[in-house]
Amino acid sequence: MSKQGSNKASAAIQASLKKRYARERRFQWYGRMAVLIGFVFLFILLADIVSKGLPAFTQQYIRVSVNLDPAMTGLQPGASQEQIYGADYLGAIKSSLREMFPEASSRNDKKALYRLLSIGAEYTLRDKVLEDPGLIGHTTEIWLRAHAEAGSYLKGQVSADTPESDRKVKDQQMAWLDQLRAQGRTESRFNTTFFTQGDSREPEMAGIKVALYGSFFTLLVTFAIAFPIGVSAAVYLEEFAPRNRLTDLIEININNLAAVPSIVFGLLGLAVFINFFELPRSAPVVGGIVLSLMTLPTIIITSRAAIQAVSPSIRQAALGVGASKLQTVVHHVLPVAMPGILTGSIIGMAQALGESAPLLMIGMVAFIMDPPAGITDPATVLPVQIYLWADSPERGFTEKTSAAIMVLMGFLILMNGLAVYLRRHFERK
Amino acid sequence: METTTVFLVLVLLTVISFFMGRKRSHAVVSGRGGARALHSLPKHYGYMAALWALLPSVLVLVLWLVFEHGILAHLVVSQLPSSVGQMSASEQGLYFNQIVSFASGGTDASQLDPAQVIAADHYRALVASSRTVKALLVFLVALLGAALALRRIRPNLRARNHVEGILKWILFACSFLAVLTTLGIVLSVLFEAIRFFHAISITDFLFGLEWSPQMAIRADQVAASGSFGFVPLLVGTLLISAVAMVIAVPVGLMSAIYLSEYASRGFRSVTKPVLEILAGVPTVVYGFFAALTVAPFIRSLGETLGLHVASESALAAGLVMGIMIIPFVMSLSDDIINAVPDTLREASLGMGATMNETIRKVLLPAALPGIVGGILLAVSRAIGETMIVVMAAGLSAKLTINPLEAVTTITVQIVTLLVGDQEFDNPKTLAAFALGLVLFFVTLMLNVIALYVVRKYREQYE
Numbered sequence: 008m009s010k011q012g013s014n015k016a017s018a019a020i021q022a023s024l025k026k027r028y029a030r031e032r033r034f035q036w037y038g039r040m041a042v043l044i045g046f047v048f049l050f051i052l053l054a055d056i057v058s059k060g061l062p063a064f065t066q067q068y069i070r071v072s073v074n075l076d077p078a079m080t081g082l083q084p085g086a087s088q089e090q091i092y093g094a095d096y097l098g099a100i101k102s103s104l105r106e107m108f109p110e111a112s113s114r115n116d117k118k119a120l121y122r123l124l125s126i127g128a129e130y131t132l133r134d135k136v137l138e139d140p141g142l143i144g145h146t147t148e149i150w151l152r153a154h155a156e157a158g159s160y161l162k163g164q165v166s167a168d169t170p171e172s173d174r175k176v177k178d179q180q181m182a183w184l185d186q187l188r189a190q191g192r193t194e195s196r197f198n199t200t201f202f203t204q205g206d207s208r209e210p211e212m213a214g215i216k217v218a219l220y221g222s223f224f225t226l227l228v229t230f231a232i233a234f235p236i237g238v239s240a241a242v243y244l245e246e247f248a249p250r251n252r253l254t255d256l257i258e259i260n261i262n263n264l265a266a267v268p269s270i271v272f273g274l275l276g277l278a279v280f281i282n283f284f285e286l287p288r289s290a291p292v293v294g295g296i297v298l299s300l301m302t303l304p305t306i307i308i309t310s311r312a313a314i315q316a317v318s319p320s321i322r323q324a325a326l327g328v329g330a331s332k333l334q335t336v337v338h339h340v341l342p343v344a345m346p347g348i349l350t351g352s353i354i355g356m357a358q359a360l361g362e363s364a365p366l367l368m369i370g371m372v373a374f375i376m377d378p379p380a381g382i383t384d385p386a387t388v389l390p391v392q393i394y395l396w397a398d399s400p401e402r403g404f405t406e407k408t409s410a411a412i413m414v415l416m417g418f419l420i421l422m423n424g425l426a427v428y429l430r431r432h433f434e435r436k
Numbered sequence: 437m438e439t440t441t442v443f444l445v446l447v448l449l450t451v452i453s454f455f456m457g458r459k460r461s462h463a464v465v466s467g468r469g470g471a472r473a474l475h476s477l478p479k480h481y482g483y484m485a486a487l488w489a490l491l492p493s494v495l496v497l498v499l500w501l502v503f504e505h506g507i508l509a510h511l512v513v514s515q516l517p518s519s520v521g522q523m524s525a526s527e528q529g530l531y532f533n534q535i536v537s538f539a540s541g542g543t544d545a546s547q548l549d550p551a552q553v554i555a556a557d558h559y560r561a562l563v564a565s566s567r568t569v570k571a572l573l574v575f576l577v578a579l580l581g582a583a584l585a586l587r588r589i590r591p592n593l594r595a596r597n598h599v600e601g602i603l604k605w606i607l608f609a610c611s612f613l614a615v616l617t618t619l620g621i622v623l624s625v626l627f628e629a630i631r632f633f634h635a636i637s638i639t640d641f642l643f644g645l646e647w648s649p650q651m652a653i654r655a656d657q658v659a660a661s662g663s664f665g666f667v668p669l670l671v672g673t674l675l676i677s678a679v680a681m682v683i684a685v686p687v688g689l690m691s692a693i694y695l696s697e698y699a700s701r702g703f704r705s706v707t708k709p710v711l712e713i714l715a716g717v718p719t720v721v722y723g724f725f726a727a728l729t730v731a732p733f734i735r736s737l738g739e740t741l742g743l744h745v746a747s748e749s750a751l752a753a754g755l756v757m758g759i760m761i762i763p764f765v766m767s768l769s770d771d772i773i774n775a776v777p778d779t780l781r782e783a784s785l786g787m788g789a790t791m792n793e794t795i796r797k798v799l800l801p802a803a804l805p806g807i808v809g810g811i812l813l814a815v816s817r818a819i820g821e822t823m824i825v826v827m828a829a830g831l832s833a834k835l836t837i838n839p840l841e842a843v844t845t846i847t848v849q850i851v852t853l854l855v856g857d858q859e860f861d862n863p864k865t866l867a868a869f870a871l872g873l874v875l876f877f878v879t880l881m882l883n884v885i886a887l888y889v890v891r892k893y894r895e896q897y898e
Contacts, residue, residue: 038694268820361718
């Protein structure tokens, strides 16, 4: 009977095994799916941004022959620097456009025609004349920046199939642009403007220079404050702090600050540094202080881990030959822990570079065209510039936003790569 | 003198004090066997002199900078005609700002009344003398400090211990900054929030069902009277966080289980860092992705299914926030699952359980408290997340739990209330600080509970 019973049981087990193995396989597939979903999200995110942002690195130019006739610009050969500066180049450009396309006669047609070129075209021409005053009175061929909308047609982003009312580039403009292209009067170049200009209302003239400068100055302040203070705090807590209530309080505070939402640091900056201490708004110095308070916990926690990892034998050896506690730490423990501390600091800096919410609070959202000269000049930073451009509905700005994101991500990858390199390089020794 | 110049001179003075201190230490033992007769190395006497020169004078400089503006303003205002004293506080502030901007060459005299022009001259004179006095005072303190230190140098002075004592206090001050930061956050937010609660009663704020902070700033403006009910914001925040958790928890947890229990070492070492890239992407990038790619996609998807989806739906913001939190949940769960002792695993497998039975019936129940703690941390992060919702969630506070509609969150309202015009005496801007207070305390509670649970859990297996 017992044999029969155990046979029965083993039959039941055999029968259930198939089910259990199937469940096991299913479970493994759930796991693979979860990892895959993460990969797919990452891929879509990156692909979306790169595909949107790549076209922003090229800028379309249109070659126009401009007649710098004295009758048109009011400039005589031998004009002074000041006269050249104040002359009417827009008129000259407009008249040469009309000459090229005489069929544009109505007011609206002319307006559409002028919109082929960037609003900044007249300044390009002015700069060229300033450089070479000999051009005055002659007809000259010059490459001028295309308007963002015309440029996007030339890049092939606008399809003629969409109804005319749904696109910014009208049929007439498309015909003109096709004609220009057939004559070899259009050209696509690397977009240097994007790196050499500040913000602008026109997508084709907007650049990230101010944001890059602002991010640099802000990070400089952040590092100058957060690194020394963070390392000192870590040294104190690891090497000197007595075990008492006060030390516990400090540790609890550091752990909690690491999880406080970044926007709350922005409120602190607004209430304390801007309203109470009356530091300048929109300035990298305030941004840097706020971000350093935000990154301090990260730096302290990673530095403590690095100091903890230093072998006690090094400490004991130094103390044994008569070094004081502080000498032991400064001369022996810190140099060994430095790669780990630097890794943590770089990660903290990368976090600060990508942060924007607290900076919105302290007014780093201004429209700024000129790069800051120091830490007290108004500036904006790369992530905030991205936020500002993301609000603009024009296609040109969507493109610029994605391109700025690519630059930002490039810096972040560089910083994290450096951190990983440091860790690997010094781990081997 | 400009503050930077003062500071640079101060640094120079400090360096000089160092060399003087070192020289003096050599001098006091010149006839008595040289440096060996000193208690400490000569450089320690130098450090001592330098610290005595630097620290008190920097303190004076900082205090001066903090209080300079307030005192100058007080001095100028006290000289103004009595009519100014009867103005309201904000008018007085404007009046004074005009004086300051005129004094620094900002505006021209035609816009000011004569009293302001006189006051501007007064202000300019005060600023000039303040600068001189500041520089002189700072240098005097530095020289005095250095002189005191130099006078104290004797062969038996324990300079090293002295210097190390001071440095230890500086190290302590650095770590105490964390406490000061928390205190600063609490006080600055609390102070403004209390001013807000003077205008709006606290029960109206906590239990009000309507949020529309548009208020008339001037008396002649036509606007709603403004209602500050916090409930729609809370519901909106929780709705978006819930959507995020629905995405992040299963994906993050399953990835962690797969990577720690099934995956080969090679697969794991490639996969983990790649997925952690998601954690390093700046939130503004996620916001852009949510607003320009995910939201239109969900909207058109809803339209093909015949559903009405708002263009700023909670679903889009929550989905993208979930993607952002995946690596966070993953690495926390990974830590916690790895902390379960191998003996439990081996016992279960030895009894003939399959791996997935072991995970579901042994590992997960054992790790549950830790995982819950991790999820609470993730929720607190979702509640405090700002840029994604600012860019992808709506502005109108609708009390709904339908994720296809547009809702607004606490952080969105803080940003919209504070970016732009800033008058610190109307409830509209102060409301942002009340929201900040709530946000701070909600996330603080979640973090404290979560950290407590996680620590308890770790102790259980140590």
